Amino acid sequence: MKLIIAVIQDKDSNRLSNALVENNFQATKLASTGGFLKAGNTTFLIGVKDEEVEDVLGIIQGNCKAREQLVAPVSPMGGNADSYVPYPVEVQVGGATVFIMPVEQFEKF
Ligand code: 2BA
Numbered sequence: 001m002k003l004i005i006a007v008i009q010d011k012d013s014n015r016l017s018n019a020l021v022e023n024n025f026q027a028t029k030l031a032s033t034g035g036f037l038k039a040g041n042t043t044f045l046i047g048v049k050d051e052e053v054e055d056v057l058g059i060i061q062g063n064c065k066a067r068e069q070l071v072a073p074v075s076p077m078g079g080n081a082d083s084y085v086p087y088p089v090e091v092q093v094g095g096a097t098v099f100i101m102p103v104e105q106f107e108k109f
Contacts, residue, residue: 013042064095
């Protein structure tokens with residue numbers, strides 16, 4: 001079994017959930033925040049059999065679009081200035097950032 005962790009844009013989140021349900025895959029959606037943009041994104045946890053990984057990757061790929069995003073600077077307001085960007089930057093946010101991890105044990109009680 002594998003755990004697929006997919007960080008995607010909020011805009012794609014409903015479409016991806018619907019596609020997973022239609023294809024009988026179970027998933028958990030977590031509200032998350034990107035470390036760089038400090039903007040909301042969505043993290044999916046999807047537990048699947050090894051042989052289903054490619055199907056799920058296809059569904060993620062087919063439902064998550066890369067987009068350009070212009071990021072306005074946010075003042076650190078006395079906080080940690082390490083990641084402060086003092087001018088607007090345009091970044092391409094990927095369709096999905098996906099990690100695939102082996103699952104040692106899976107139980108449902
Ligand atoms: P963020 O960290 O908010 O990053 C959003 C986008 O900003 C990234 O898109 C990338 O294009 C750009 N970016 C990130 N760090 C940068 C930097 N130091 N300098 C210049 N540009 C930078 P994606 O790569 O598609 O990532 C989208 C989101 O996926 C990320 O949001 C983060 O939440 C997650 N992510 C990406 N790589 C990750 C990783 N290695 N580990 C954990 N989460 C990751």
